[in-house]
Amino acid sequence: MxxxxxxxxxxxxxxxxxxxxxxxxxxxxxxxxxxxxxxxxxxxxxxxxxxxxxxxxxxxxxxxxxxxxxxxxxxxxxxxxxxxxxxxxxxxxxxxxxxxxxxxxxxxxxxxxxxxxxxxxxxxxxxxxxxxxxxxxxxxxKLFLPGLMKLRMLRDSGFFGRILSVRGEFGYWVFEGDWQEAQRPSWNYRLEDGGGIILDMLCHWRYVLDNTFANVKAVSCLGATHIPERVDERGQAYQATADDAAYATFELEGGIIAQINSSWCTRVRRDDLVTFHVDGTHGSAVAGLTDCRSQARVNTPRPVWNPDQKQGHDFFEDWQVVPDNLDYPNxxxxxxxxxxxxxxxxxxxxxTLLEGAKGVQLAELGLKSWQERRWLDIPALEG
CATH class of the missing domain: 3.40.50.720 (NAD(P)-binding Rossmann-like Domain)
Known part of the structure; x- marks a missing residue:
């Protein structure tokens, strides 16, 4: 050949x-x-x-x-x-x-x-x-992650019925650099150098939401700089001028509500560094980077609220693993x-670069929403 x-x-x-x-x-x-x-x-x-x-x-x-x-x-x-x-x-x-x-x-x-x-x-x-x-x-x-590919397979099969909501959790603790070396470069935490988790991650969430669930129509975002001082690669302390956490809510087409928290100041207690929990009328699923678990309507337990008794039901056992029926390359x-x-x-x-611009648009509107403390609609970009 x-x-x-x-x-x-x-x-x-x-x-x-x-x-x-x-x-x-x-x-x-x-x-x-x-x-x-x-x-x-x-x-x-x-x-x-x-x-x-x-x-x-x-x-x-x-x-x-x-x-x-x-x-x-x-x-x-x-x-x-x-x-x-x-x-x-x-x-x-x-x-x-x-x-x-x-x-x-x-x-x-x-x-x-x-x-x-x-x-x-x-x-x-x-x-x-x-x-x-x-x-x-x-x-x-992230569209090529096995976990998200399995979510799209469930969506395309009609498993969810009508999708109601998406809850995403992304992040981990990035060490400040003083007593343990940071896992991310110091420029990530300086606004003047193009840093900030809103600019970084909302670009991802735009294409994930648009291509996995439905197009984003509006955003409400609250950012934070939880760690105000960090230590750089040379051992020098510096002021963190960029946001290190973002708490965003999105309105998607079809009435779907998505909430995604992004943070470099959180300690992980979930299945993966990023998880997406999708609820629909006929079923729900939770996906990480590689794995995905689902729960159909007919397999949903019947919880009863009772604060006077210790919870004895293991809700994690009610979810089924979505199998690796396909080959998932890097x-x-x-x-x-x-x-x-x-x-x-x-x-x-x-x-294309137009899709890249859509991601920057969402990040820019997320920052503006934080500054103005209000919901903002997402206008169409002319290609």
Whole structure:
């Protein structure tokens, strides 16, 4: 079978997610498996060049993953016409600038989210890409989680009946950095550096809600900075100027109400770091990253409120595991493969920069709702 090279400029992949999910578990894994097999028998084999600011980090990362090319010169990398796809997972604040540079160089675009810090900038980036006539996509990784895929299977089968509500819990305790090293970079907690959990997570919740349940119509959000001082990577104390928790309620089409708490200041006592509890007239389900449990109407127990007696019923035992009947590959890799198929005309791709702008829109309105302490409707974005 004929192999066809796909030159990929990977910008900003020295961070944790860029390294682990996009390079190691996606591009390197696809390359090592012989590429993406198309229907016509061709195998599309990605050939990455790693681009960033730290030459030593790039060289070590490249050697560890069998990558022969790396550079600190983004302009030179963009000038290579043999590399046709540009991927960015660097900082949100830099993303519009570097993506525009790549579009000007005629590259197709695949990038992380948020695509910008304001909806005006994110939407302008989408229009810029459309005018240039290039293909573009935004990572929507949580749609490819096994737990959410099982929820969509239950939805499509009619299991829920009419969906009434969705309750999401996301988060974990991020150490302050003084007595234990923080698990997240310090810029996440500085508003001036593009940090904040509302901007970070409401971009995710937009595509999760839109594609798993129903389109978001309105938002009410309350943010908080629960930990006002943290310690950075150099051991220096700094003021946390960005929100580290968000308590949001969403009105979805069809009368569905969704509530999602997002926090880096909570200690986990649930099945996973993120869980979604869906209630419907005919059944309910709870999904995490990988597992999903369901309870049908005919299997629902009959609780009786009695505060004078200790609860003796184990409600967890009333839920059935949704089996792993399908093969669930790494979600980032699955999305990379789908986008590569799209580039070669074998798959549709709807997760464009416009979808990225919708996520930024929800985050921006969430911040505004917090500031103004009121509900806000979600206007349609013009594509």
């Amino acid at each position: 004929a192999e066809q090279r796909l030159g990929v400029i990977m910008h900003g992949v020295t961070g944790r997610m860029g390294t682990n999910q996009h390079l190691i578990r996606s591009i390197a894994a696809i390359r090592d498996a012989g590429g993406v097999l198309l229907r016509d028998g061709r195998r599309i084999v990605p050939d990455p060049i790693l681009v960033g600011r730290d030459e030593d980090k790039l060289a070590r990362l490249a050697r560890a993953n069998g990558v022969t090319r790396w550079s600190t010169d983004l302009a030179a990398a963009l000038a290579n016409k043999d590399d046709t796809l540009f991927f960015d997972s660097a900082s949100t604040q830099l993303r519009p600038t570097v993506v525009r540079q790549a579009i000007d160089a005629g590259k197709d675009i695949y990038c992380e989210k948020p695509t910008a810090t304001t909806v005006e900038e994110a939407l302008a980036l989408h229009h810029y890409a459309e005018k240039a006539g290039i293909r573009h996509g935004v990572v929507q990784d 979600g980032f890799r699955a999305q990379w493969e789908l986008f590569i198929r799209h580039l070669f005309g074998e798959a549709e791709w709807k997760y």
